[in-house]
Amino acid sequence: MPEKENPSVPAQDRRERSHFHCNTHSPESGHPPSPVTRPPPESRYEMFLKVQLPWNVIIPAASLESNGLMLQRCMILRILDDFASKKASKHFGYYMAVTTLDSIGEGKVRNSTGDVLFPVLFSGIAFKIFRGEIIEGVIHKVLKHGVFLRCGPIENIYLSKIKMPDYRYVPGEDPEFMNDKLSKIKKDVIVRAIVLGTKWLEAEREFQALVSLDGDYLGPVS
Numbered sequence: 001m002p003e004k005e006n007p008s009v010p011a012q013d014r015r016e017r018s019h020f021h022c023n024t025h026s027p028e029s030g031h032p033p034s035p036v037t038r039p040p041p042e043s044r045y046e047m048f049l050k051v052q053l054p055w056n057v058i059i060p061a062a063s064l065e066s067n068g069l070m071l072q073r074c075m076i077l078r079i080l081d082d083f084a085s086k087k088a089s090k091h092f093g094y095y096m097a098v099t100t101l102d103s104i105g106e107g108k109v110r111n112s113t114g115d116v117l118f119p120v121l122f123s124g125i126a127f128k129i130f131r132g133e134i135i136e137g138v139i140h141k142v143l144k145h146g147v148f149l150r151c152g153p154i155e156n157i158y159l160s161k162i163k164m165p166d167y168r169y170v171p172g173e174d175p176e177f178m179n180d181k182l183s184k185i186k187k188d189v190i191v192r193a194i195v196l197g198t199k200w201l202e203a204e205r206e207f208q209a210l211v212s213l214d215g216d217y218l219g220p221v222s
Helices: 011-017 068-086
Strands: 048-059 093-104 116-127 134-143 146-151 154-160 168-170 176-178 184-186 190-201 206-212
Touching: 048 068, 048 093, 068 093, 068 116, 134 154, 134 184, 146 190, 154 190
Parallel strands: 154 206
Antiparallel strands: 048 116, 093 116, 134 146, 134 190, 146 154, 168 176, 176 184, 190 206
16 A cells, blocks of 8 residues: 655645755765755646756766766766666656756766766756646556556556546446446546555655545546
């Protein structure tokens, strides 16, 4: 069962507190991470978050160039590689894009390999949903007891039949849920729903979520 976030905390405050430091490599200095700049107010209610992250980038000695632009390009490529392998984090959600490389710290040579570690600060886009938010997802699996939706990079968003007021299951080759007004919830249909709770799976590095249609203006999107 997905864990629910504290309902007594306003959504915008929960969103702000999700912005913590995240590293792919531990700093050699051993100092604890520092908070990063909070997103602007207009981004707090969006699933796409503007984040600023400190990151440690290791550049092989053979890749170092005297040209500063080439070094920046190499760093961005390494960060993108880290994004692909790391995929997501509990605090930030899914890493989507790097927008700007804001600053590059002094490089430190690693004695064991000769590679150089650069502390950098960059801005980017992350994707995360929160309890109480309204989302739209595409149904990709229909079961007797509910359906699974896909929203952005999140694949496992579950809508139980007990959270679909007035809908009943209709079996068949193309199973669906239907109500008395002939509104249908089936594969490839877009559904607007409210998030009841989310759960972070560390091993898979992904989120699960529970949603409901219990509310105004929720259900299939025509």
